[in-house]
Amino acid sequence: MNLKPLQFFIAILLAVSIASCKKTIELPAQPQNKITEYKVVNLTDTVIYGAIDQVEKSITVYVPFYYSLAVIDPQISVSDGAAIVEKVVPVSVDAQNVTYTVKAKDGSTNTYKLKIIQQNIPSLTVRWAFNQNVEASPPLALPPILGSFESRNGAEVQVDLTNQKTGKTVTYPKGSPLTLMPSDNDYVLNNILLPSDIDTGYYKVKVTFQGHSAQITEPVHVVYQQPNLLIPVREAKQGGTISFTAFNSVFVGLKSASVKVNGVIYSLAIQSSTFTDMTLKIPDNFPVGVYYYTANYSFEFEGWPTVNRTGALTVTAK
Numbered sequence: 001m002n003l004k005p006l007q008f009f010i011a012i013l014l015a016v017s018i019a020s021c022k023k024t025i026e027l028p029a030q031p032q033n034k035i036t037e038y039k040v041v042n043l044t045d046t047v048i049y050g051a052i053d054q055v056e057k058s059i060t061v062y063v064p065f066y067y068s069l070a071v072i073d074p075q076i077s078v079s080d081g082a083a084i085v086e087k088v089v090p091v092s093v094d095a096q097n098v099t100y101t102v103k104a105k106d107g108s109t110n111t112y113k114l115k116i117i118q119q120n121i122p123s124l125t126v127r128w129a130f131n132q133n134v135e136a137s138p139p140l141a142l143p144p145i146l147g148s149f150e151s152r153n154g155a156e157v158q159v160d161l162t163n164q165k166t167g168k169t170v171t172y173p174k175g176s177p178l179t180l181m182p183s184d185n186d187y188v189l190n191n192i193l194l195p196s197d198i199d200t201g202y203y204k205v206k207v208t209f210q211g212h213s214a215q216i217t218e219p220v221h222v223v224y225q226q227p228n229l230l231i232p233v234r235e236a237k238q239g240g241t242i243s244f245t246a247f248n249s250v251f252v253g254l255k256s257a258s259v260k261v262n263g264v265i266y267s268l269a270i271q272s273s274t275f276t277d278m279t280l281k282i283p284d285n286f287p288v289g290v291y292y293y294t295a296n297y298s299f300e301f302e303g304w305p306t307v308n309r310t311g312a313l314t315v316t317a318k
Contacts, residue, residue, distance in 0.1 A: 032079040033104035035112050042073035060115045063093055065210060068153035081105040093118055121150050124212035134218055137225040138194040138250050149187040149209055154178035158208040159192055163201050196250050196275040198222055224252050227301045231311030238318045239284045241271055250275040253302025260296040290314045
């Protein structure tokens with residue numbers, strides 16, 4: 001049998017096959033309007049990377065609760081020559097409907113939706129740091145609250161005080177200047193200042209944080225305390241007015257005010273009085289002079305002992 005023609009034919013097929021393997025096949029051009037990297041950079045010594053879905057055109061950022069983030073500050077990388085249409089700014093962790101549009105050099109665009117998923121604490125428990133005779137007085141703060149916050153971000157806490165008798169609620173919304181600090185196995189919530197005009201009575205206290213709400217078992221008793229004020233230097237004309245501000249207390253039931261100089265007591269007519277301020281009138285016949293810490297004031301409040309203070313007062317002629 002003559003195999004030479006067959007061998008020659010096989011050799012030709014192999015040569016053609018090898019030649020065809022060297023042929024370059026061009027891949028489809030890749031879109032140049034992509035977000036290629038999304039990372040959160042407002043953390044110390046670490047970053048959080050967003051998961052980019054090029055099919056759904058979404059960016060998912062998981063925010064662990066222990067980072068105590070109120071906002072994320074993104075740094076975004078895009079395809080060569082492309083740019084983000086919107087200004088890239090910090091984003092609240094509660095934000096929704098945030099999108100980024102990438103525009104390529106050829107004018108084509110892609111829009112990505114940002115999804116922020118907060119990995120919150122599993123539950124919330126709260127209690128008073130001191131359990132006996134829980135009282136508070138305006139305008140001072142509530143007693144410290146202990147809780148399983150696992151965070152230093154007091155701005156993310158909401159507190160609601162509800163009067164058990166009237167049902168009236170005082171709310172400290174998210175963003176209030178509350179403070180959270182670690183202490184042993186708990187975190188301490190502080191700086192919940194009572195409004196000066198809050199009603200007295202017993203209040204239920206509810207705390208809301210990262211999707212959880214918890215109520216403290218014992219109510220807080222809001223009570224007034226002895227009205228008090230500081231007496232700084234005051235200057236006025238005869239027939240004019242002077243004003244004073246409450247100090248760590250509120251003015252409740254102001255009845256009268258007077259000042260004694262040169263052995264004579266002069267009544268100071270009450271022009272106005274609120275929980276925080278009082279304005280008094282200097283009599284027209286008040287003697288002109290400089291009473292350097294020799295002006296002896298007296299203030300009477302309904303149901304409280306008289307408040308006596310010595311201050312500096314200068315009175316000039318009309």
